[in-house]
Amino acid sequence: MKLFQNSCDFEYPWEQVTAANWKKYPNAISTHVIAVDVLRRELIDDGNKLVSERLITIKQGVPRWIMMMVGGSNVSHVREVSTVDLNTKTLTLKSCNLTYSNILRVFETVKYSPHPEDPVNRTLFEQEAQITAYAAITKICNKMEEWSVQRFHDNAMKGKKGFESVLEVVSEHWRQREHYVDDLGNSLVNKVEDLKATAEDMMQGTEKTSSYIFSRNYNIFKAAFKQGET
């Protein structure tokens, strides 16, 4: 676990800072925050404490290999619970990431309070973050390898199934039409060339589903053999 600490001053009264906190986003600097939602909000202690739960939605450039590992979205969410306390004049925000939390956990605490040296006009900002990475580097590597192998396997299966469905159609028609083969002429040769190209395409473009490939090639065959018949 790593600890991060930071503090700074704002040249505005505490009340104003807390009001601005609800309007913090969007702003020109933090463009990665794309949405802020309030999930729960309660007024307690005779109207002196306001507790809010918010969902902060972030979109940022995550390294591609991380995205692959965690499921492929660059949108992530943070949950924040904040308390405005009029008695102690503090605004405390506690937040934690909801996304990627099995790999990395960031607990952040932010506190705004009237500045001790100038409580009326200035606000003190204090920030602390507890960062815990759960995955050792070898674990990440294993995960990446596992993922890659699985993905490769899945894609390979798709490619094989797709090609097999095509081969089935070919051999079926081939048996039936063997005696026509010689008469098929140039048009079929062209279609076969098409098929070869498609088959190669299929071996490479592994994302295509077998049914898609099947229907796509089935039409080519149908067309080819229709031409052969006439």
Next chain:
Amino acid sequence: MGNVMSASFAPECTELKKQYDNCFNEWYSEKFLKGKSIENECSKQWNAYTTCVDANLIKQGIKPALDEARQEAPFERGGAQSPQDS
């Protein structure tokens, strides 16, 4: 103030959120901060907005992770981690 309001994570809730935010921000500055309110106002806008949000939390699959976080760092504790975790 002419401030641009932030969007909702669910586009269909953004308009409802804006209506709620407008009401809330007014209440916050004019009543809460001045210690004039013992009631969380804007309930009409709030109900419409959170109904939309709750449905989309489920739809977008955010709910499970949220529930887990809620258990770990309850609202009632001001979002502080439960003692058994540390």
